[in-house]
Amino acid sequence: IPYLIQQNQSHSPIPLADICVSSPTGSGKTLTYVIPLLQCIRIIILLPVQDLAEQVYHVVNQIGHKLQLKTALLAGQQSFEDEQKILVKQQLNGSWTSSIDIIVCTPGRLVEHVSRTSGFSLIHLRYLVIDEADRIIDEFKQDWLNILDNAVGLPSPLKNNFQAYMLSQSSSNRKIYQKLLFSATLTHIPEILQQLNLFHLVLFSSSSTSIIMPSTLRENFIICSITYKPLIIAYLIQNQLHSERIMIFVHSKKDVDRLSSLRKLLLPDNIKVSHISRKLPSKKIQTRLNMFELGQIQILVCSDVLARGIDIPNIDCVILYDLPKNIRTYTHRIGRTARAGKFGRSITMVEKERLIIFRTTIKTYRRNKLKPLNIRRENFSFMLNDYQKASEIFS
Template structure:
């Protein structure tokens, strides 16, 4: 029996940008966005990802000819996406300006899978490629190791062709090996940089500033903060003060800039520009100002506080009992989703182990199931991701280790086994599918008693509406005996593990 879709009920996830404990007056004040986040923001339609509405690389005259060739021949990129066609020419034009006034910082809010990484990699590499002395001019900051590694490979693909050297500082190598890559000591005792671009995490950056002799940032021109909302949330901004000190720059110099300061010798130093990127960039200016932004300019795919998802994404939810959640997923995979490439998100490692074990017992042998969690060694994670990407694994059960930024091609469906705690988690989880203009689908499992919470706690304006899927018990009743056996086998396996641990 096929799954029916109801079309008579839509519901929208409402906004949660306000603290419930705020007074009504303060809530109203928060809605009074500054001009740079409202009337002066640069808007674009991120949903126009089809080739007939995007810009051909061959038609772009502001990119260097060899960079166009690299994009077409090495990266198989024929068109710029909307966020790229807005941000890239703006940054290149800024670089050509010889104004003594410091460059305005920029914030970019665009959906998952819309091409944000290349939106900064392409223009920044073009802007520094004609440097004479090798020195660190770009720092790209990511919140976690896996994302840093992914961005590093993108930068390296283009940078190598332009004779620009990139270093990854995120713990994949020992600290001592990273130091050897970064700097070299000359016979006269002076130090020279071996690197033009650093891709790193905040903690690793601070460690090198503190402990690596000859590590200099005085030539820094660009600081990219990717997944900016997560970096703001998870890291105290002490790293920024440490970075400013390393650049030999008081952050007050830039933020308190006045025209009369143009004649001051202190402004002869190059002041670096900050570039923030996120699919779920906060609209609270006070939070953004933790990063000491200078006359910021917002590029946004939305004209409000909405979070826009790709038009190619189909969003569904299923109201279900917690008792039957694994069984319903097994039923979906066999009877509705078939052999599609599916990623399933759960909250904890324990749930990852339980769900993946039950699915292996419930699904036929030709459907390969695997799992990923933070406790797995990075080599195993990468091996399983490669197998998933190449179709050797069809179902991948994982925790939020893969919820942000990781770009795995051709994921057909994302299932949220557990209800996300907030709109950002929801957005980044379902953002693993429908990337770069491709079709995708998300299905959220909602327990009956948490349906009201689903409507009220994820809370953000959404243009995309979610369609409920109706699965009745009679639909999967023929699988109940197998489900009971699977539960018994799993319980027995867990008991054996516990006995081994005691021994």
């Protein structure tokens, strides 16, 4: 559990204040809010995408079940009608009841149930956890929050006078729930955070300006030509990384398909390669993740669908085939390794013309320096003929 929260929050959330937590990837943010909140009921945990919601649901349900708490997942894994049956039940007298204590959901699915599920009430909501909060702010209009506020029973609209409303109500009459925001790359800019109508904001962060990564993470970068990127990765895997479990991040599905196919042609048959992209069905994604976790797949080529929040144990190395568009994407990608105190390594492929941008970004946001790896053409020249043949197949 992040030490800042461990020192300041041992039993329950801080009263009469909304909380923002920014701490390194893999430091245990999920357990930071799950363990204290399981002493309470009437909780919503909000995540930006289906896969992250499912992962958090399994954590919450595993612990909550032992405390006889019931958890519902509302993220589209089941049909809307099946979710409704889990969420509420109609009694013989026509009234509606719900035995659910904790809801794990995505914004869109939550709004859909508020609008369409008869008997679904949020008037007793006590806590709203917004995990990957920076992504929620960036990718979603905050209309879902207005709908949630209305469902809770808050006056509408509160957007321009939220603080005044809160201060005007006594603690016993205040119809409000407490918000807890979590992310490894959460902004510290009040104007952006205030989009979520925060009250008496309390910020826990491991740094006021820098983005901190785990001390167990070894970060490297390679200056290279775009032409030789696949060859350099093949050389690294066979000569330096050996049998390690590796994730390779690329920008698009097209790149995922092409690179994973090239790897199969350039690497020995005993090194199993697979790929995951956003368009892959959820069941196939989960199957490949399970195989990767069990060691049946050594190399997983993927898009940013796996860059945030997904917790896969014992990933030895993360390779960034494409330079991320910003420091947050970089942080979340390399954060798939060196989790929960374990050692890990990241290698970023940097094209010569983008080296200055990369170094400037790292210097601005990071305290620690990245060490370069020198891979020369002669190191992988023996693979050039195979690479040329493979390139012709996929050109």
